Amino acid sequence: MLESVKHIILILSGKGGVGKSTVSTQLALTLKEKGYKVGLLDIDLCGPSVPYLLQLEGKDVHQADGGWVPVYADEEQNLAVMSIGFLLNNRNNAIVWRGPKKTAMVKQFLTDVCWGKLDYLIIDTPPGTSDEHITAMENLKTVKCDGAILVTTPQQVSIEDVRKEITFCRKTGIPILGLIENMSGFVCPHCSNCTNIFSKGGGESLAELAKVPLLGSLPIDPRVGQLLGKACVKELPDSPAAKVFNSIVEKIAVT
Numbered sequence: 601m602l603e604s605v606k607h608i609i610l611i612l613s614g615k616g617g618v619g620k621s622t623v624s625t626q627l628a629l630t631l632k633e634k635g636y637k638v639g640l641l642d643i644d645l646c647g648p649s650v651p652y653l654l655q656l657e658g659k660d661v662h663q664a665d666g667g668w669v670p671v672y673a674d675e676e677q678n679l680a681v682m683s684i685g686f687l688l689n690n691r692n693n694a695i696v697w698r699g700p701k702k703t704a705m706v707k708q709f710l711t712d713v714c715w716g717k718l719d720y721l722i723i724d725t726p727p728g729t730s731d732e733h734i735t736a737m738e739n740l741k742t743v744k745c746d747g748a749i750l751v752t753t754p755q756q757v758s759i760e761d762v763r764k765e766i767t768f769c770r771k772t773g774i775p776i777l778g779l780i781e782n783m784s785g786f787v788c789p790h791c792s793n794c795t796n797i798f799s800k801g802g803g804e805s806l807a808e809l810a811k812v813p814l815l816g817s818l819p820i821d822p823r824v825g826q827l828l829g830k831a832c833v834k835e836l837p838d839s840p841a842a843k844v845f846n847s848i849v850e851k852i853a854v855t
């Protein structure tokens with residue numbers, strides 16, 4: 601199913617709540633805006649947030665002869681989305697996943713979705729280096745996976761967790777495309793002064809230390825959290841976040 605996918609990119613972070621799903625959805629939307637055919641696969645089985653972030657909650661995945669037909673975010677079908685959220689009847693439902701069941705589900709997501717021809721498949725992952733990640737790596741071995749983008753926030757705890765993620769990528773042989781520092785300061789909408797709420801430069805020094813490229817620093821911008829399905833690069837073209845997403849896409853498009 602992944603054979604006609606040109607590029608596969610994983611979004612990883614050792615820590616929860618640092619903005620992986622926000623980065624995944626905005627990256628997918630930016631690529632779509634640039635005219636690419638994009639797929640977004642959410643393998644966060646316990647906290648699937650992609651359906652909400654793209655305002656696709658309640659949409660159904662259909663079972664066809666060839667496998668699962670993903671949900672399309674647009675009429676032109678340039679952004680295909682798959683998430684466990686589409687398979688649950690109620691967003692408050694929780695499935696208690698045991699290791700083997702989790703592994704089987706992630707494997708099915710990677711092998712049974714009819715993506716069709718895609719330029720990019722972005723994979724949003726849960727925090728950490730657990731079953732989902734290991735299964736994804738194992739199943740992506742046979743297809744060409746471009747690599748991983750790591751997301752961190754500037755605090756030391758987040759940096760420490762991302763350091764572990766770097767070790768994980770190196771151990772499992774996944775190339776690291778780069779690091780994104782999210783929540784990197786808050787620019788006051790009134791006076792334009794930047795406050796570094798969580799200290800500064802952690803992502804930069806980690807990138808230097810681990811010898812991975814720093815793809816960009818995303819400031820805290822409440823408007824970014826409210827985009828829900830809309831591309832930052834289109835809705836807020838002059839925002840610092842839009843500039844970062846544009847430059848990330850430029851960088852990965854030449855990688």
Ligand SMILES: Nc1ncnc2c1ncn2[C@@H]1O[C@H](COP(=O)(O)OP(=O)(O)OP(=O)(O)O)[C@@H](O)[C@H]1O
Nearest residue numbers: 616617618619620621622727819820821822824825
């Ligand atoms: N740059 C930003 N500016 C403002 N809000 C942000 C920014 N990045 C993320 N957020 C908000 O922070 C929250 C957490 O983001 P998100 O869900 O993307 O993190 P995550 O790493 O995917 O979390 P999890 O580990 O639970 O999957 C969301 O409410 C999101 O809207």
Ligand SMILES: [Mg+2]
Nearest residue numbers: 620621644649
């Ligand atoms: Mg998430």
